Structures are given as structure tokens and as C-alpha cells.
Amino acid sequence: MIEKLALIGIGLIGSSIARGARRAGLAKTIAISTRRAETLDEARALGLGDIYTTDAAEAVKDADLVILCSPVGSYEAIAKQIAPHLKPGAILSDVGSVKGHVVDVVGPHVPAGVHFVPGHPLAGTEHSGPSAGFADLFENRWCVLTPPEGTDPGAVETLSAFWKGLGSNVEAMSPGHHDMVLAITSHVPHLVAYNIVGTVDDLEQDTKSEVIKFSASGFRDFTRIAASDPVMWRDVFLTNRDAVLEMLGRFLEDLSVLQRAVRVGDGEALETLFTRTRAVRRSIIAAGQETAAPDFGRPHGDAKPAEPGSE
Ligand SMILES: NC(=O)C1=CN([C@@H]2O[C@H](COP(=O)(O)OP(=O)(O)OC[C@H]3O[C@@H](n4cnc5c(N)ncnc54)[C@H](O)[C@@H]3O)[C@@H](O)[C@H]2O)C=CC1
Numbered sequence: 001m002i003e004k005l006a007l008i009g010i011g012l013i014g015s016s017i018a019r020g021a022r023r024a025g026l027a028k029t030i031a032i033s034t035r036r037a038e039t040l041d042e043a044r045a046l047g048l049g050d051i052y053t054t055d056a057a058e059a060v061k062d063a064d065l066v067i068l069c070s071p072v073g074s075y076e077a078i079a080k081q082i083a084p085h086l087k088p089g090a091i092l093s094d095v096g097s098v099k100g101h102v103v104d105v106v107g108p109h110v111p112a113g114v115h116f117v118p119g120h121p122l123a124g125t126e127h128s129g130p131s132a133g134f135a136d137l138f139e140n141r142w143c144v145l146t147p148p149e150g151t152d153p154g155a156v157e158t159l160s161a162f163w164k165g166l167g168s169n170v171e172a173m174s175p176g177h178h179d180m181v182l183a184i185t186s187h188v189p190h191l192v193a194y195n196i197v198g199t200v201d202d203l204e205q206d207t208k209s210e211v212i213k214f215s216a217s218g219f220r221d222f223t224r225i226a227a228s229d230p231v232m233w234r235d236v237f238l239t240n241r242d243a244v245l246e247m248l249g250r251f252l253e254d255l256s257v258l259q260r261a262v263r264v265g266d267g268e269a270l271e272t273l274f275t276r277t278r279a280v281r282r283s284i285i286a287a288g289q290e291t292a293a294p295d296f297g298r299p300h301g302d303a304k305p306a307e308p309g310s311e
């Protein structure tokens with residue numbers, strides 16, 4: 001059991017950690033810090049923690065585990081602010097969707113004697129804010145840890161046990177590998193979803209109304225994630241630029257091949273690809289049913305609906 005857990009940022013992910021940790025008895029005291037007083041009031045009204053403050057330095061005082069749960073672009077400033085107040089022996093972690101950048105901007109501020117173990121739960125929804133979280137968000141999902149070389153194995157073990165207590169399966173990998181894998185499985189899909197909704201929105205008004213009225217379930221399934229938090233996703237694309245551009249380049253190359261097949265009426269090329277992708281998609285789902293599947297392998301419809309007023 002963690003004596004004191006400090007969560008910096010209390011949106012979808014922070015509030016899900018708070019609820020899950022409380023339910024599983026993983027932390028004795030939970031301190032919650034957010035930048036805005038209104039968000040803190042919401043967290044207090046939901047009873048998510050024991051200590052509430054808009055001062056992150058105050059929240060981390062005496063904490064054994066500190067988890068940054070705000071958008072990745074805020075991490076550097078927060079790290080600078082809390083660094084002098086971290087308890088020797090404490091574990092500093094995060095939940096950011098990008099890992100290389102986090103290691104680069106947070107790592108240098110971590111004082112000697114504090115264990116820095118970055119993390120990323122591969123679980124979420126398109127909803128945001130303290131009311132959107134739920135205790136079993138992380139159940140049967142992966143949590144990736146990217147401890148820098150030489151990190152104290154005991155600290156990695158403690159954090160790993162914490163995530164397992166929330167129901168996750170834990171795996172360690174390098175930040176660079178994480179960022180490349182997540183670029184194609186999560187970041188580019190979000191970019192494509194944002195883009196297609198933008199394309200629809202730019203259509204002439206009468207066509208747009210028809211799209212909205214008649215949008216088939218394919219469009220609805222495909223674009224669910226286009227409702228995701230704009231600031232969080234802005235930060236993902238600003239901080240995982242190289243991996244996203246690498247994967248986007250490949251994606252666009254393959255899309256051009258498809259475009260040509262459509263233009264020249266190459267039915268064989270289309271059918272061959274669609275046959276291959278159907279098998280791949282089905283094997284992803286089958287694998288996900290045997291072991292805990294990362295987000296991208298689960299049907300969109302199975303995300304637990306957010307509580308009322310969470311958007
Ligand atoms: N949304 C998702 O499905 C997932 C998100 N993540 C990562 O989790 C982190 C948080 O995302 P969500 O909980 O979805 O976002 P959210 O928008 O629901 O919550 C973010 C929280 O951070 C606070 N915040 C914003 N700027 C801050 C600052 N400068 N200082 C202190 N607090 C600040 C907000 O008030 C809010 O409480 C992000 O880094 C994201 O990359 C990881 C896995 C899944």
C-alpha cells in the first residue's frame with residue numbers, strides 16, 4: 001500500500017486512478033492538485049481524494065508516489081515546480097501518451113534520490129474531465145513503463161504492482177519504441193479521425209446536413225475519437241512529431257496506392273487488400289479476447305459510457 005499518492009491533474013485518467021486506487025485500497029491518502037480551482041471543486045464534490053490543492057508543490061509534499069496526469073505539454077513546468085518538494089525515495093511517474101519527450105523534459109529536473117519511472121496506460125475514452133473517469137478503466141488493459149536505464153528495480157516493481165492493483169498488465173519498453181508503436185496504433189488514427197470530420201464540416205451546408213442525418217455506423221464508429229480532448233491531442237502531436245510523421249508518411253503512401261486502384265478500377269488490388277486486412281483485424285480481436293488487448297484492438301463500442309455531464 002502507498003502511504004501518500006499525489007495526482008497532478010484530475011481529468012479522465014487522474015480521476016480513474018483515484019477511483020481505482022481507492023476501490024482497491026492501493027493508497028492510504030490521495031492528494032489531488034489541478035491548475036484550475038473549478039476542476040478541483042469538481043474533484044472534491046466527487047470525493048476523489050483526501051487533500052485538495054491548486055499548488056502542485058503542496059500536493060507532492062511527503063508523497064511516496066507522484067503521478068503527472070495532465071496534458072503532456074504541461075509536464076516540464078510542473079516538473080520544475082515540484083522538483084524541490086519531492087521526498088527522497090519517492091517515485092515520480094506520469095500517464096502521458098508520449099514517452100520520449102517526457103523523459104527529455106522531466107528527467108533533467110528529477111532530484112537525486114527520487115525514482116523517475118514514466119508510464120502510459122493504454123486505456124481511455126474520448127471523454128475528459130474529473131466526472132468522466134471510472135474505477136475499472138484500466139482493467140485488462142496494458143500499462144507501458146519506460147524506466148531509464150539504471151532505474152532502481154524496486155521502484156519499477158512498486159509502480160508495476162500499483163498498476164496491477166488497478167487491473168492492468170504491465171510491460172516495459174524503451175521510450176522510442178513506445179512512441180513509434182503508439183504513433184501508428186493511436187496517434188495517426190486520431191489524426192485521421194479529426195481530419196475526416198473536418199472534411200465533412202467543410203462540405204457545403206446542404207451536403208453536410210445529409211451526412212449528419214444519414215451517417216452510417218461506419219462513420220460513427222470511425223469518428224468517435226474525433227471528440228477527444230483538443231489540448232491533450234495538440235500536445236501529443238507537438239511532442240511525438242518524428243514518429244507521427246514517419247507513420248503518417250507510410251500511411252499516405254499506402255493511401256495513394258489505394259487511390260490509384262480506385263481511379264483505374266483495379267478491383268483485384270482492392271479485393272486483395274480488403275481480404276488481407278479483414279484477416280488482420282479479426283486476428284487482432286481474437287488475440288485481444290485471449291489476453292488483455294491494447295485500446296486499438298478493442299471494439300469501439302465496449303468503452304464504458306461516461307457518467308452524465310462528463311463532457
Ligand atoms: N484521454 C485518454 O484516453 C488518455 C490520456 N492519457 C494521457 O493522460 C493525460 C491526461 O489526459 P486526460 O485525463 O484524458 O485529460 P483531461 O483533459 O481529462 O484532464 C487533464 C487534467 O489536467 C489538468 N491540467 C491541465 N493543465 C494543467 C496544468 N498546467 N497543471 C496542472 N493540471 C493541469 C486539467 O485541469 C485536468 O484536470 C495526458 O497526458 C494524456 O496524454 C493517457 C491514456 C489515455
Ligand SMILES: O=C(O)C(=O)Cc1ccc(O)cc1
Nearest residue numbers: 097122123124125126225295
Ligand atoms: O478512446 C480511445 O479509444 C482511445 O484510444 C483512448 C486513448 C487515448 C490516448 C491514449 O494514449 C491511450 C488511449
